[in-house]
Amino acid sequence: MKRERINAPKGVSEYVPPRSASFEWVRDHLISPAKAAGYQLMELPAFEDRGGRSITLRPEGTAGVMRAVIEHSLDRGQLPVKVFYSGAFFRAERPQAGRYRQFYQVGVESIGLDDPAIDAEVIALADTAFKNIGLKKYRLEITSLGDAQSRAAHRVDLVAFLKTLDLDEATIARAEINPLRLFDDKRDEVKAKMAGAPLLMDYLSDVSRENFARVRAYLDALGIAYIVNPRMVRGLDYYTGTTFEFIHEDLGAQSGIGGGGRYDGLMETLGGASLSGIGFGLGVDRVLLAAEAEGLLIENQFASDLFIIPLGDLAKEKSLSIAHSLRQAGYRVEIAFGDRALKGAMKAADKSGSEFAVVIGESELNSGVVELKRMKDGELSSVKIEQLDKALHA
């Protein structure tokens, strides 16, 4: 009987060995600058339940973090609340290269203080992560969406301007939800029409303008390069003040490797205190694609230090304890199980990418000395079993 093959759902990203090691490496590098700055883990459910029968898979992390901060009264403790998160997010999008229905983000949120220095710190955490990964071909774009007063003044002029344009109904409907969205229209004819549109940047209140100038000054002081893009439109509507996006050159249409911004009022909308916050989400899948495109993932980067090939039962027992103590000392050690012939086991050692291999048979057990083989050139050296850790270190 022929069984039907079961496949993963369409448009999801999944990672299996060996590429999963690269994914994990990228994700860890995206998290570590946040940890180094005192951000603490928040682990939240992948779905939110509004009390009805339908539940929603989380499309992003910020709203859930706000909900949890309010629910656990963190907003009434030490401010700012500084958290990071990492996990799967879900969007009902048309799948394409770099755009999935289930994807992975690492994010941070700093909630409770409205200080341009925090904006700069948050942007720097993302930039440091990308630099630590080794990425070079990316740029940072920043803008300010100003405060409520700035946006209200701009909206009046923008809506009046849009009325002068000859737009189709669907586009007019989009503009009614958020007129800023038209800056993001990919069609050339709309782009041309929007060329003369009033820019929010020119409507910033004195406070907003001053805040944005300070964010830029801090970034300059940190040596972080950026481009001010007054036409930037973020995909989410809760942003205010500083907003930013990191764009990678090698990723085609889905080039955003991370983005974020400040969100005054979001917390209040969700029933919490009137606190400002700022954060980002970095796309782990896309950063991995970018790192691969830039050739930053070295083959066997994650392979073992030592591959032990035991010959016989006694050797297997001894190998388990050798491997155990070397692992305790921080080495990555694999054992060839399965009682394969020496030739087959050596092939497995070679394939594993391990730096060294060692065969342990009866004579090695008797003498307590093994021949340590360096896999890249086959060089052999005699090493006492107790001194394997030093030999691996060399």
Ligand code: HAM
């Ligand atoms: P976002 O710009 O919607 O922001 O997503 C952040 C990043 O997630 C994007 O730059 C992209 O790298 C990745 N991403 C988004 N959608 C997909 C997808 N369908 N497939 C693959 N990768 C994707 C947010 O989610 C905000 N919550 C960020 C934030 C935090 N703002 C303030 N705090």
